[in-house]
Amino acid sequence: MQLFHTTSESETEAVAASLAAKLQPGDVIAFRGGLGAGKTAFARGLATGLGYTGDVSSPTFALVHEYRGGRLPLYHFDMYRVEDWQGLYSTGFFDYLESGGVLAVEWSENIENALPENAIAVTIQRVSETERTITVEGGRFEA
Numbered sequence: 001m002q003l004f005h006t007t008s009e010s011e012t013e014a015v016a017a018s019l020a021a022k023l024q025p026g027d028v029i030a031f032r033g034g035l036g037a038g039k040t041a042f043a044r045g046l047a048t049g050l051g052y053t054g055d056v057s058s059p060t061f062a063l064v065h066e067y068r069g070g071r072l073p074l075y076h077f078d079m080y081r082v083e084d085w086q087g088l089y090s091t092g093f094f095d096y097l098e099s100g101g102v103l104a105v106e107w108s109e110n111i112e113n114a115l116p117e118n119a120i121a122v123t124i125q126r127v128s129e130t131e132r133t134i135t136v137e138g139g140r141f142e143a
Helices: 009-020 039-049 087-092 093-097 108-114
Strands: 002-006 027-034 064-067 072-077 102-106 122-127 132-137
Touching: 002 009, 009 039, 009 132, 027 039, 027 064, 027 108, 039 072, 039 102, 039 122, 064 108, 072 093, 087 108, 093 102, 102 108
Parallel strands: 027 102, 027 122, 072 102
Antiparallel strands: 002 132, 064 072, 122 132
8 A cells, every 4th residue: 555645736637647657557546535525636647648738637427548659558537427337337437447558546435336446546535625544455566
């Protein structure tokens, strides 16, 4: 487990960017954290760390955003409204698992039973308006 404390959105992005260097094809990042915790900021940092240079936004209404052009493609999911297996299949989640990119999944607790065993859990806790505690667990992030 790795534990981080950030005091700004840019610091949260920087933590994610540094972790992105260790990501490999097929990795799944399972985000946990309430509304406004910083999940999208973390995903923005992952995209930057993978070499993507465009805008990164929450996929709330699109369900998935694709970010290509970096070392690995990043597929950013929002599972907030996914309530059952049929809803999950409609997102294309299982096809993306086989794509060789990295999946970043907001509201991963809604699809807990569908996540791979080796998913990397990123829990973001809001301490204050600007402070966050970030816990990264799983795979090569255990050390």
